[in-house]
Amino acid sequence: MIVIVSAMVRIPSPIAQCVLFKMPMKLSVLHVDMDAFFAAVEVLDNPSLRGKPLLVGGTGKRGVVSTASYEAREFGCHSAQPMAVALKKCPHAIVVSPRGERYREKSEQIFEIFSNYTPSVEPISVDEAFLDIQGTERLFGSPLHIGEEIKESILANTGLTASVGIASNKFLAKLSSDLEKPDGMTVMDQERFDHQFPGLPISKIWGLGKATLIQFEKVGVRTMGDMRNLSREWLVRRFGLSGEAFYKLCRGIDGRVVTPDHRAKSIGQEQTFREDIANPETVRHNLLGEVEQVGYRLRKHKLKAKRITLKIRYGDFQTITRGMTLSRPTDSTHILWEMAKELFDKWVESNFYPVRLIGATASHFADEDAQLEMFPDQFAEKRRQMDLGTDAILEKFGKNSIRRGASIHRGEHHHTDRRKNPE
Amino acid sequence: MRGTLDQSEFQEAVLLVQGIAQSKISNPVVENVVLRFEKERAEILATNLSISIRVRLGVEGAEPGEIALPAKLLGQVVREIPHGKVDLSLEGSEFQLSAGRSNFRLHTISTEDFPPFLPEVEGPVVEVASEIAAQTIKRSVFATSDERARFQLGGIKFTHTKGEARWVATDGRRLSMVKHSLENPPAEDCSMLIPARAAQELMKALPDSGNLYMTVGDKRVLFDCENVTIASTLLEDNFPPYEGLLPSDFTIEVRADRDQLNAAVRRASILASEKTRLVHLETRDGELIVTGERQEAGDAHDELDAVVSGDPVKVSYNASFLLECLGAVGTGQVVWGLVQQGGAGYFSREDDDTFLHIIMPMTVKEEVEEEELEEQVT
Numbered sequence: 001m002i003v004i005v006s007a008m009v010r011i012p013s014p015i016a017q018c019v020l021f022k023m024p025m026k027l028s029v030l031h032v033d034m035d036a037f038f039a040a041v042e043v044l045d046n047p048s049l050r051g052k053p054l055l056v057g058g059t060g061k062r063g064v065v066s067t068a069s070y071e072a073r074e075f076g077c078h079s080a081q082p083m084a085v086a087l088k089k090c091p092h093a094i095v096v097s098p099r100g101e102r103y104r105e106k107s108e109q110i111f112e113i114f115s116n117y118t119p120s121v122e123p124i125s126v127d128e129a130f131l132d133i134q135g136t137e138r139l140f141g142s143p144l145h146i147g148e149e150i151k152e153s154i155l156a157n158t159g160l161t162a163s164v165g166i167a168s169n170k171f172l173a174k175l176s177s178d179l180e181k182p183d184g185m186t187v188m189d190q191e192r193f194d195h196q197f198p199g200l201p202i203s204k205i206w207g208l209g210k211a212t213l214i215q216f217e218k219v220g221v222r223t224m225g226d227m228r229n230l231s232r233e234w235l236v237r238r239f240g241l242s243g244e245a246f247y248k249l250c251r252g253i254d255g256r257v258v259t260p261d262h263r264a265k266s267i268g269q270e271q272t273f274r275e276d277i278a279n280p281e282t283v284r285h286n287l288l289g290e291v292e293q294v295g296y297r298l299r300k301h302k303l304k305a306k307r308i309t310l311k312i313r314y315g316d317f318q319t320i321t322r323g324m325t326l327s328r329p330t331d332s333t334h335i336l337w338e339m340a341k342e343l344f345d346k347w348v349e350s351n352f353y354p355v356r357l358i359g360a361t362a363s364h365f366a367d368e369d370a371q372l373e374m375f376p377d378q379f380a381e382k383r384r385q386m387d388l389g390t391d392a393i394l395e396k397f398g399k400n401s402i403r404r405g406a407s408i409h410r411g412e413h414h415h416t417d418r419r420k421n422p423e
Numbered sequence: 424m425r426g427t428l429d430q431s432e433f434q435e436a437v438l439l440v441q442g443i444a445q446s447k448i449s450n451p452v453v454e455n456v457v458l459r460f461e462k463e464r465a466e467i468l469a470t471n472l473s474i475s476i477r478v479r480l481g482v483e484g485a486e487p488g489e490i491a492l493p494a495k496l497l498g499q500v501v502r503e504i505p506h507g508k509v510d511l512s513l514e515g516s517e518f519q520l521s522a523g524r525s526n527f528r529l530h531t532i533s534t535e536d537f538p539p540f541l542p543e544v545e546g547p548v549v550e551v552a553s554e555i556a557a558q559t560i561k562r563s564v565f566a567t568s569d570e571r572a573r574f575q576l577g578g579i580k581f582t583h584t585k586g587e588a589r590w591v592a593t594d595g596r597r598l599s600m601v602k603h604s605l606e607n608p609p610a611e612d613c614s615m616l617i618p619a620r621a622a623q624e625l626m627k628a629l630p631d632s633g634n635l636y637m638t639v640g641d642k643r644v645l646f647d648c649e650n651v652t653i654a655s656t657l658l659e660d661n662f663p664p665y666e667g668l669l670p671s672d673f674t675i676e677v678r679a680d681r682d683q684l685n686a687a688v689r690r691a692s693i694l695a696s697e698k699t700r701l702v703h704l705e706t707r708d709g710e711l712i713v714t715g716e717r718q719e720a721g722d723a724h725d726e727l728d729a730v731v732s733g734d735p736v737k738v739s740y741n742a743s744f745l746l747e748c749l750g751a752v753g754t755g756q757v758v759w760g761l762v763q764q765g766g767a768g769y770f771s772r773e774d775d776d777t778f779l780h781i782i783m784p785m786t787v788k789e790e791v792e793e794e795e796l797e798e799q800v801t
Contacts (some may be wrong), residue, residue: 371785372785373596373783374593374781
């Protein structure tokens with residue numbers, strides 16, 4: 001009898017191979033991050049602001065800093081900080097309200113430049129993107145050369161500076177662009193990876209938040225090098241899936257590829273109010289406006305969602321979420337609003353507190369399934385026509401040009417801060 | 424307030440009302456049940472504001488009075504208390520339950536804050552044998568929809584027309600219809616849309632013998648049987664016009680053994696895609712073939728004898744729908760009929776013209792494996 005024994009050999013991924021077998025790292029990913037983007041655009045349009053501490057963000061009582069200029073950062077100001085706190089740290093800072101339209105305009109110019117170099121651009125936000133530059137060397141030269149050309153081109157076309165990180169994967173590229181900000185250019189080659197990377201603080205890992213950082217500090221782990229001393233088992237036991245990711249990331253391993261048409265997992269809209277809103281009706285009106293936006297964006301992206309989630313934050317910073325799943329996916333504003341309304345009204349009925357933030361998110365995107373229906377939904381076509389009509393007007397005249405009857409808000413606008421998640 | 428109850432009767436009654444007395448944050452008082460003693464009988468009542476229930480049971484040595492107790496706690500106590508006689512008495516605000524050498528003292532609350540339990544309902548009274556009613560609900564209620572956006576499908580549509588009763592439930596993808604004649608029909612025709620939840624509670628309460636009396640009002644219905652009375656608000660009757668779906672003549676008809684078909688579908692469903700739950704029924708001369716396949720796992724193939732008339736056909740259905748339908752069809756020869764290729768499938772039993780189930784087919788799409796998005800660390 002002949003027995004064939006086949007050994008299971010797991011071939012490490014190319015990136016892992018580089019690390020394991022010291023193969024030269026292939027510099028294939030570029031991360032471009034604009035320097036203090038909103039603030040820089042403001043300075044560009046108003047040169048008298050140059051060299052001054054500048055805060056772009058909400059000016060109301062509950063305002064949040066969107067971007068702090070580098071001059072303001074020296075005083076300890078940073079984005080996502082309450083404006084009141086930032087102004088305490090830097091009382092003489094100049095505060096400017098954000099001008100979304102203008103930033104988008106600039107952003108479009110920048111992405112236009114990216115597309116000259118590679119079709120594989122993954123936007124992270126208006127001022128940040130990954131570029132996959134594999135196979136472009138013959139056309140544009142070395143990765144370093146491409147990086148420099150992109151920086152120059154951005155400056156020449158928009159008058160703004162960017163920081164670029166070049167590495168073998170997304171994680172290292174993003175981390176690199178941050179190392180020499182502003183106007184930086186960092187290549188994470190083998191030498192830098194061997195010498196500088198192990199000494200970098202683990203806070204450079206995306207998604208490693210404050211709470212996790214403290215847990216690591218407790219066991220004396222501060223740098224990537226420290227983290228490498230922890231076993232995979234320990235990390236997984238402690239942090240689950242994230243632990244597995246940490247194990248790889250502190251070794252510079254990241255298998256995520258640059259996905260140009262980055263598929264969103266959810267579409268949401270939220271608003272922070274200047275003051276806590278004690279009238280449920282007012283909150284409801286704002287929620288309807290959000291649901292309309294979410295519906296519009298779903299249809300624009302040809303997505304259908306099976307789940308809608310509300311996020312409610314009340315005065316004392318408590319945040320709750322309430323969700324509902326549908327048996328069939330939808331992009332109808334009417335159906336989304338029916339769900340959102342029910343969730344909201346239930347919360348109001350059970351325990352209403354004055355609301356500081358309200359948000360609506362659609363997720364669990366799915367195709368309409370193959371199950372045939374018995375009764376044609378007599379209202380479906382009507383709803384679809386109504387949505388199409390509304391969308392056309394929104395496209396032409398902008399966000400607040402059309403609202404459902406119930407969402408027209410009487411009195412002042414309460415929102416100060418509208419944030420979208422990446423689409 | 425004082426009296427003696429039988430433990431098993433008491434437990435059964437508490438079990439029935441407990442399901443209704445569920446948490447409603449808007450009115451926490453309804454998490455309690457009310458215990459009421461009259462001279463000759465005891466009553467246990469509960470409500471969730473849309474459905475109310477009253478169970479009556481015999482009591483010995485009763486001194487009248489009423490109190491409210493937390494439903495869940497009472498359920499636990501009554502289940503564990505020794506069998507036989509249970510002596511109950513109210514001492515101050517404490518309620519005492521003693522059986523054998525076990526003794527419980529429970530805090531009570533006043534019954535004043537309770538909403539009224541059983542409203543007056545006026546309308547025709549429909550009398551149905553309890554056993555038939557239970558079976559009818561069982562064969563239809565599973566086809567209701569629990570989707571809140573289509574609440575009009577969340578109930579059973581009951582219609583009485585000239586001595587014939589018809590119960591129909593659908594979630595828009597399948598439909599169950601049960602018909603039977605009434606022995607003592609009311610003079611008027613009537614109809615109502617019974618919430619699925621009320622129907623389920625009623626099914627639990629229906630005794631094996633005796634009659635159910637349904638008083639069909641405009642907004643409410645009252646169900647009365649033996650010791651139990653249930654009142655429920657009715658759903659606004661926007662039930663879809665299903666009559667057009669009822670079959671005329673089948674162009675394709677297949678007869679097979681229900682048990683064999685059921686087993687074959689179960690086997691095929693092991694390999695049905697988890698997402699679509701799709702299985703296929705295919706006819707050949709004298710055979711019915713049931714298959715299921717899942718791209719990443721493999722496929723299943725089952726054959727059974729069948730009497731086939733009409734053109735060969737292959738139809739895909741949701742396996743869960745098929746299994747629930749076959750369960751309701753019951754043991755015997757099942758008839759699967761199609762009016763046209765690609766249309767609805769009609770399921771019934773050869774010797775039973777009281778039950779019909781309709782399932783819409785699924786269109787088969789090539790399954791494209793969705794690329795798993797890698798778990799984002801951010």
